[in-house]
Amino acid sequence: MVLPSSSLSLSFFFPTSTLLPNNLIFRNNNRVIFNQHNVPLSKERLRFSCCALRPTSQNRVFRRDLMLLGLTSVSLTWPLSVALAEEEPTMASFFDETNAYSYQYPVESPSDNISLKWVESRKPERYSSAAPLSPDARLRIVSERVDFIDNVIISVTIGPPNGSFIKSKDKSTWTAKDVADSVLADRSSLRVTSSQRLEESSVLNTHSSEIDGEKYWYYEYLVRKAPLRLTDQSNTYRHYLASTAERDGYFYSISASTISPRWEKLGPFLEKAVSSFRLLSPTENYVPPYKDPWRFW
Numbered sequence: 001m002v003l004p005s006s007s008l009s010l011s012f013f014f015p016t017s018t019l020l021p022n023n024l025i026f027r028n029n030n031r032v033i034f035n036q037h038n039v040p041l042s043k044e045r046l047r048f049s050c051c052a053l054r055p056t057s058q059n060r061v062f063r064r065d066l067m068l069l070g071l072t073s074v075s076l077t078w079p080l081s082v083a084l085a086e087e088e089p090t091m092a093s094f095f096d097e098t099n100a101y102s103y104q105y106p107v108e109s110p111s112d113n114i115s116l117k118w119v120e121s122r123k124p125e126r127y128s129s130a131a132p133l134s135p136d137a138r139l140r141i142v143s144e145r146v147d148f149i150d151n152v153i154i155s156v157t158i159g160p161p162n163g164s165f166i167k168s169k170d171k172s173t174w175t176a177k178d179v180a181d182s183v184l185a186d187r188s189s190l191r192v193t194s195s196q197r198l199e200e201s202s203v204l205n206t207h208s209s210e211i212d213g214e215k216y217w218y219y220e221y222l223v224r225k226a227p228l229r230l231t232d233q234s235n236t237y238r239h240y241l242a243s244t245a246e247r248d249g250y251f252y253s254i255s256a257s258t259i260s261p262r263w264e265k266l267g268p269f270l271e272k273a274v275s276s277f278r279l280l281s282p283t284e285n286y287v288p289p290y291k292d293p294w295r296f297w
Contacts, residue, residue, distance in 0.1 A: 126142070176219055212278075
């Protein structure tokens with residue numbers, strides 16, 4: 001960061017003029033560092049202290065050096081001060097041992113005047129008993145939390161890949177756009193075709209990343225039919241960020257969303273939540289999606 005010239009003064013360190021007399025000179029254990037020819041007496045690293053002497057031409061040189069030293073200190077410490085002023089939001093961790101995944105979700109950010117009041121609308125449950133998102137019950141919500149005040153939803157779904165978009169079992173050939181289309185094609189409670197369900201959504205951005213040997217596909221999209229109508233404006237959509245990973249032949253996906261008028265304020269915090277999504281090593285409590293498909297409790 002470059003500071004404006006008017007801000008560069010030693011008053012940053014010395015608030016009053018009494019702390020910076022006109023006859024300062026550096027000394028080392030009561031011995032002047034420089035001789036009369038202005039040549040250092042020793043090449044060893046010296047420890048400096050300040051004392052006051054009568055004004056001389058040499059003093060003016062040292063005063064100039066002191067100014068340069070002070071300005072260098074300002075330029076080095078100023079970015080640190082700015083960084084310390086930026087407050088990170090408070091995040092809470094969520095673990096689901098039944099389905100073996102975790103993520104973090106935002107709780108508050110005082111500097112942004114944000115405080116989310118979460119309600120766990122769907123507690124973690126196994127795939128076979130989870131609520132379906134479509135009549136064919138392929139994609140199901142295994143957990144969900146909601147903030148009704150800011151209209152924020154974070155949900156985790158599990159479902160098999162859609163063969164219309166994922167045509168190979170080789171994950172290295174899957175693109176983030178294919179994975180996004182596969183998940184979104186099954187996200188609808190309406191009795192319509194997969195292509196009609198897909199038309200409800202508009203994918204904006206996609207990319208993928210490998211973390212700890214696991215491939216994650218990320219995508220951002222809009223849904224034209226928001227579940228909560230807060231305005232009559234036709235350009236109000238629900239804005240989503242999502243991440244998907246594959247295990248045991250099923251897609252595990254997290255999505256975080258809010259309505260478009262609140263996206264600018266809440267979007268960065270939802271991005272942190274989606275980016276934190278991880279599949280965990282299964283424990284004895286893990287229930288794979290294919291186990292006991294008939295069981296609904």
